[in-house]
Amino acid sequence: MDKLRSGTVGRRFTILYTTGFLGSGIVLLALTYLMSGGRVTGVAPQQPPTGRPDLAAAEQQIRDLQRQLSDVHAQQSHQLLVGSLIALVVMAGVSLLLGRVLAGRVLRPLRLITAATRRISAENLHQRLAVAGPVDEVKELADTVDGLLERLEASFVAQRRFVGNASHELRTPLATMRASLDVAVAKPEPAPQAVALAGRLRTELDRVEHLLDGFLVLARAQHGTLADRSPVSLGELARAALTDRAADIAAKTLTVDDEARPDAWTRGTPALLSRMVENMVDNAIVHNKESGWIRITTEHDDTEARLVVETGGRVLDQARVDRLTQPFERLGADRTGPEGSSGLGLSIVAAIVAAHGGRLALLARPEGGLRVAAALPSAAGFGRVTR
Missing domain, CATH: 3.30.565.10 (Histidine kinase-like ATPase, C-terminal domain)
Incomplete structure (x- = not known):
């Protein structure tokens, strides 16, 4: 069971197929051997009448024939057992090869889905798996992945739209507040309290602008495209x-x-x-x-x-x-x-x-x-x- 857990799906499928085949073959071999072992039975000879030597000789010949038949039956059972074991070993190798082929055919659609999914990145989220064929478990999986890609594409588009619009939408109020501070301080003989307040506000505006710039760069790096390499x-x-x-x-x-x-x-x-x-x-x-x-x-x-x-x-x-x-x-x-x-x-x-x-x-x-x-x-x- 540890091998089944540690291997790939194809390997596990092959081992399970081979194990099932060998198990059924061993059971079939055992039943055949048990049934063949009880088919020949001996016949108890009758006691010949006293004083008839010809009948005694015939009885001795019958016993000899029974021994020969028993030896032939034992030899045939041994040959049957050896031949069955050889056939079982040969079919074990065949079952491994056949199980590998069947596993490959069964898992081929999943490999295609995996390869297509790996090719899809943030730059080509518009692509879809679009698996054709009957509605089965594989197609349901592919359709589920396509639905997930569609939601991811919508999310990435929203992120890129934010990167494009946030700079103008958020920097404009900051520029307006900075200009208002400059106008207030530029008045003749401004109050000392106003100058001190304007200095503190400029510092906070600088920090907000720095934070905003960091957000925009982070969003561009995570969700944007690198066209100008x-x-x-x-x-x-x-x-x-x-x-x-x-x-x-x-x-x-x-x-x-x-x-x-x-x-x-x-x-x-x-x-x-x-x-x-x-x-x-x-x-x-x-x-x-x-x-x-x-x-x-x-x-x-x-x-x-x-x-x-x-x-x-x-x-x-x-x-x-x-x-x-x-x-x-x-x-x-x-x-x-x-x-x-x-x-x-x-x-x-x-x-x-x-x-x-x-x-x-x-x-x-x-x-x-x-x-x-x-x-x-x-x-x-x-x-x-x-x-």
Whole structure:
């Protein structure tokens, strides 16, 4: 039974078919042998009259014939048993082959459904299995999957429509409030309380706009299409991100070990990949301690281009680190600093990496701190060709 549970459906079907065939064959063989063993019976000879030697000789001949018949019957039973066992072994092999063929034919529609379902992704949710044939269990399964794909397509269309409309619908009120604050502060001799209130409101508006921008990028990475793919250097994006955050790095007196090389090329959407690298660098700066350190390295081969960002600090729990790719997950209150962390940084990184067919690894360093490594499909050779 353990073999039946551990194998594939086709293997289980083959084993069940073969077991049933062998069981019925063994029962049939046993019945045949038992029935053949009792068909010949001996005849008790009569006592010949006294003084008749010819009858005694005939009686002795009859007993000899009975012994010969019994020997022939035993030999035939043995031959029948041996022949049946040989036939059973041969048919066991035949039943294995036949069971495999039957299992393949029975499961062929399910394999077609599985292959077609694997080909359907977020970019071609309009496709359907559309299995033809009689209304049976297989067609009901295919129709159920088609209904699920239809609901998923409607959900993805709604998500993409939100990404397209949310920017205008949500940014317009923010711009209006910001303009109203500017007008109020620009009046001659504004009240000091109004100026202070306007400063606080601008800070909150900046945080709301930053959060909104994070939502839009996350939605685009998770539910959008990557049409504008082009070669991008992860090393150059890292250098640009470090340059943009030079003031924040200096404010925390962080030591940066920049080992990013420009020859780590990948292919994707430049805007999304730039946001991915910026978020990795921002995460290393915002959630670092004063006078801490940051190490940025790049690696590449024929299959992958990797960007690794490491920071020092206290020892972290790996189970909690694994949850940081979920929106609004933080490692405690220390991850909500004055920089206005939205809790979307690493979740956006994970979504962008997944959208480009890569993988993201978060590791709590044994000596303390965090290691964030993004591996993307390599565009190997592009830098050598173009330079």
